[in-house]
Amino acid sequence: MATNKKSAARAPAPASEQTPAAVPAFTREEELAAYRQMLLIRRFEEKAGQLYGMGLIGGFCHLYIGQEAVVVGMQMALKDGDQIITGYRDHGHMLASGMDASGVMAELTGRRGGYSKGKGGSMHMFSMAKNFFGGHGIVGAQVALGTGLGFANQYRGNDAVAVAYFGDGAANQGQVYESFNMAELWKLPVIYVIENNRYAMGTAVTRASAQADFSRRGVSFNIPGEQVDGMDVRAVRAAGDRATKWCREGNGPIILEMQTYRYRGHSMSDPAKYRSREEVEKVRHEQDPIEQVRARLLEKKWVGEDDLKKIDAEVRDIVNRSADFASSDPEPDPAELYTDVYR
Amino acid sequence: MAELTYRDAVARGIAQEMERDERVVFLGEDVAKAGGVFKATVGLYERFGPLRVRDTPISEQAILGAAMGAAMTGLRPIAEIMFADFAAVCFDYIANEFPKLRYMTNGQLGCPLVVRTGNGGGARFGAQHSQSIENWTMMIPGLKVVAPSSPLDVVGLMAAAVRDDNPVIFHEHKSLYAMKGEVPDGEIVDSLGTAKILRPGKDATILALAMMVPRALEAAEALAAQHGIDCEVIDVRSLVPLDTQTILTSVVKTGRLFTVEENPRLCGWGAEIASIAADEVFWDLDGPIVRITTPHIPLPAADHLEDLAIPNAARIAERVSRVMNGSQR
Numbered sequence: 137m138a139t140n141k142k143s144a145a146r147a148p149a150p151a152s153e154q155t156p157a158a159v160p161a162f163t164r165e166e167e168l169a170a171y172r173q174m175l176l177i178r179r180f181e182e183k184a185g186q187l188y189g190m191g192l193i194g195g196f197c198h199l200y201i202g203q204e205a206v207v208v209g210m211q212m213a214l215k216d217g218d219q220i221i222t223g224y225r226d227h228g229h230m231l232a233s234g235m236d237a238s239g240v241m242a243e244l245t246g247r248r249g250g251y252s253k254g255k256g257g258s259m260h261m262f263s264m265a266k267n268f269f270g271g272h273g274i275v276g277a278q279v280a281l282g283t284g285l286g287f288a289n290q291y292r293g294n295d296a297v298a299v300a301y302f303g304d305g306a307a308n309q310g311q312v313y314e315s316f317n318m319a320e321l322w323k324l325p326v327i328y329v330i331e332n333n334r335y336a337m338g339t340a341v342t343r344a345s346a347q348a349d350f351s352r353r354g355v356s357f358n359i360p361g362e363q364v365d366g367m368d369v370r371a372v373r374a375a376g377d378r379a380t381k382w383c384r385e386g387n388g389p390i391i392l393e394m395q396t397y398r399y400r401g402h403s404m405s406d407p408a409k410y411r412s413r414e415e416v417e418k419v420r421h422e423q424d425p426i427e428q429v430r431a432r433l434l435e436k437k438w439v440g441e442d443d444l445k446k447i448d449a450e451v452r453d454i455v456n457r458s459a460d461f462a463s464s465d466p467e468p469d470p471a472e473l474y475t476d477v478y479r
Numbered sequence: 480m481a482e483l484t485y486r487d488a489v490a491r492g493i494a495q496e497m498e499r500d501e502r503v504v505f506l507g508e509d510v511a512k513a514g515g516v517f518k519a520t521v522g523l524y525e526r527f528g529p530l531r532v533r534d535t536p537i538s539e540q541a542i543l544g545a546a547m548g549a550a551m552t553g554l555r556p557i558a559e560i561m562f563a564d565f566a567a568v569c570f571d572y573i574a575n576e577f578p579k580l581r582y583m584t585n586g587q588l589g590c591p592l593v594v595r596t597g598n599g600g601g602a603r604f605g606a607q608h609s610q611s612i613e614n615w616t617m618m619i620p621g622l623k624v625v626a627p628s629s630p631l632d633v634v635g636l637m638a639a640a641v642r643d644d645n646p647v648i649f650h651e652h653k654s655l656y657a658m659k660g661e662v663p664d665g666e667i668v669d670s671l672g673t674a675k676i677l678r679p680g681k682d683a684t685i686l687a688l689a690m691m692v693p694r695a696l697e698a699a700e701a702l703a704a705q706h707g708i709d710c711e712v713i714d715v716r717s718l719v720p721l722d723t724q725t726i727l728t729s730v731v732k733t734g735r736l737f738t739v740e741e742n743p744r745l746c747g748w749g750a751e752i753a754s755i756a757a758d759e760v761f762w763d764l765d766g767p768i769v770r771i772t773t774p775h776i777p778l779p780a781a782d783h784l785e786d787l788a789i790p791n792a793a794r795i796a797e798r799v800s801r802v803m804n805g806s807q808r
Contacts, residue, residue, distance in 0.1 A: 219552075264587050270584070
C-alpha cells in the first residue's frame, strides 16, 4: 500500500486537474527530424493508398495519415532497447522505429523482399533489429503482449520500457483491463499509448465508450494517465519523456491518451460516411501535425521554403524507390508456403 | 528410482527445467504459494522464488499474453491454465497468436512456451470443468500437442516441451494426478512426436491417450483372458507431431484398428488417425476402423452419469470383442 500511495503522489495529475502547461520547445534539429519523419510516414501512406487503388496491394491496408505526431514524438522519447508493439494500423510505427520503407512497402504488395516475405501482410511485420514486435491483427491482443514484453524486462532486470500502442476502440476490449491489473500489480515497465483518433472503425468514441477520457481508464488500478495533444509532436515527446522516466524509475505502468485524428477511413474499403467532410477539413487546416512543425520552422526562419522542398524531394525519393521495389520485386517462392510453421 | 505420483511428476519436470535454464519462468493462478489447485506444483515457489514462480490474477488472457510477450523476447515461460475448459476464455492466444507468430514474422520470432492445463473428466466437475480439449488444439497449425499418461512421461515430455522452440499445449489429465509410477533418478528428457507400444499384441491395435491408456490396457488384459484376443496397446502421447510410423506399422501388423478417445465423438483425434489409416494402409486392414469415444454430449456432473459417458475398460473390451468376432459393429 505504501508504494501505491507514494506512486499516486508522484503520478502526473489526471487530465481534468491539469492546467495547460506550455509545451516544451524543440531545437531546430528536433523540429527538422520530426518534420522529416512525419512527412515520410505521410508520403508513404499516400503512396500505399495509390498502390492499393492500382490493385498492387490487396487485403487490408489501414492508413496512419493524420496520426503521425504520435509515433514520431514517442520514438523521440525512447532509447535503444525499448520495445514497441502495436495493432494493425502499423505502417507509421514501423517507419518511426527505423524500419526500411522498401521492406514495408514490399510486404504490402506481397513480395519476397517484404519484412515477412509476403506471409504477414499489412498487419503483420516485425523487426528484431528495431525492437518492433508487430503488427497484430486481433484488437487488444497487443496490450497483453506488450505487458509480457514489460514482464520480460523486469525479469531480466534491465531498464528497458515496452510501449504498447492501441486505439480508442481496442480500449474497450476486456483483456486490456486484465493486463492493466497485472501490470500495476507487478509494477511492469509498460507505457500504454491509447491513440484516440475519435473513431473505433466507424463508430464515434462517444457512441462506443462510456468513459471517453481514456487517460482515466487505469484509475481503478492506480495507473496514472494523462491526456496529450497528439497532433503536437512536441507535446507527445514531452509526455513520452515523462512516461519513460516514470517506468524506468520502477513505478510501474502509465497511460498516455493521445488525442489525434485519422484523416482516412478505417481501412481502404471504408468511405467514412459516419462523419462530415467539414469535420475532417477542419482538423486538417487547424491541427495538422506536419503543418504545425512546418509553420514553426518557417516562422523562426530556421529554414526557408527551398530547404523544406529539398526535404520533401528526399522523402518522395525514398517513397518512390520503395514503391518501385515493391512493384518489381519477385513474388515469394512457392516453397515459402511451408517454411516457418515449426522449427 | 523413486515412486512418484503424476502430480509430483509435474513439479519434478518443471523443477528439472527451471534448474537447468534461467529463461524458464512459471506463472498461473494459485500455482506458487498455494502449490497449484491440483497440488501439482508444490515446492516450486519455495525453491525458485517469487520472480520465477508467479501467482497471477484470475485473468487467462493476460496470463497467456504475458507468457507470449515474454517468449517473444526469448524467455521460455510455462503458463498454467487451471482447467483445460478455460482455454476457451483465452483461445485467441492458442488459436491466433502463438501458432501464427513464427510464420507471420518470417521466422524472426518464435513462441517457445508451454501451456500446462488440467484436461479431462472423471472427477465429477460437470460440463465446464471436465472436457477433453486436445482436439481443439490439435487442429491448429503451429502448435504441438501432448497428453502424457504416466508420471515418467510427464517428466520427460515436460522437459521436451520446455526445450522445444514451438508453442506446446501440455494436457495433464486431472483424474491421473494421483496415479503412481516408477521414475528413475537424474535428468529425464523424452521426445515429442513419439508414441509408445505399452502392450505388444498381434490381433488388433488399440490406440489410446491419457486416462484412456490405463483403461485400454485393462481392457486388453480382459480381451486376452476372456476372448483370446491379443491386442497391441499404443499410447499415442503426442498428437502433434503424430508418430504415424509406430501407429501404421502396428496396424499393418495386426490388420485391425481401434481408437479409444475421451473427447466427444465429432472430430476427435481418432477420426484423424482413422483417416490417415484409410489413406495409407487401407489394403492392410482386415475390418472396419472403430472409434470408441464419449458420446457427442456435454459431460454431466453426477458420478453415475459421467461414468456412463466416458469409455471404460468393460466398454472397450466389449466393443473390441464384438467387432473382432465379426458380429454387429
